[in-house]
Amino acid sequence: MISSVWLPGSAGDETTGASYDRSEMTAFDVLARDALDVRETPYGSVGVLHASPDLCAWWIWKDHEDVDPEWKINSRDDFLYVVQGTLKLELRDAGDFVLEAGDSFVIAAGAAFRGYRWLRESEEPCLFIVVSPGDVETTSAPVR
Secondary structure (H helix, E strand, O other): OEEEEEEEEHHHHHOOOOOOOOOOOOEEEEEEEOEEEEEEEEOOOEEEEEOHHHHHHHHHHHHHOOOOOEEEEEOOOOOEEEEEEEEEEEEEEEEEEEEOOOEEEEEEEOOOEEEEEEOOOOOEEEEEEEEEOOOOOOEEEOOO
């Protein structure tokens, strides 16, 4: 199982405030939820692993989180890798997928999706990594 991710640094990210030297290499213990910056939301925690014009990478931690009431739609493909637990991924036009530790999935650009810890009554949290092109734009739409 992956316990850390190595990614090169970037000049900085205005959305997260993360700033570090591109020449320095950084290792993150993803299982310990190390990150440049961590943001807590009702739908899970997000840790920034890398943010540059070329590439963005995050870990996402789902533990007794609310289910997002909106679809997310990205302008570019997203790569997901489940590190721990089980993730239910709903795609509006392609059905549901249950991903377990070790599974990966690519969400195609333009696909409406949302994801959450599965089974909902499970005590096991879910941790996954998301990698996207740096210029990805995300929009939302209500789930009906």
